[in-house]
Amino acid sequence: MAGKMAACIFCKIIKGEIPSFKLVETDKTLAFLDINPLSRGHALIIPKFHGAKLADIPDEHLADILPIAKKLVKATGAEEYNILQNNGRGAHQLVDHVHFHVIPKPNEKEGLGISWPQQPTDMDKLKALFEDLKSKV
Structure with a gap:
């Protein structure tokens, strides 16, 4: 894990080894502008705890994320946006350090574009899935 952390671009940003446009910083979280934005105000919020996927991050290192996202949205003035x-990789993650995008959606051409491949519903299968998931949470 230490080797991955040493090579992690977001860990280097947290340590100040790589400059960033810091917007908000707490003891557990850092928010900064994305240098390849999809729209004006596109920002990233990262836990300072290194972990590749959301399930790798302890809950206490996630507590600031949504309040910071809300502050950033208000700061951009965006009325429509994506978090x-x-x-x-299959879910489009390129940096193996958990990060949340705050992406203003000012118009059809800027911001996040999404395909939503909705699946047909089989109520018996949905009920079985519900029971399985409910037993695990």
């Missing part, structure tokens, strides 16, 4: 967090 996005990807886990794994």
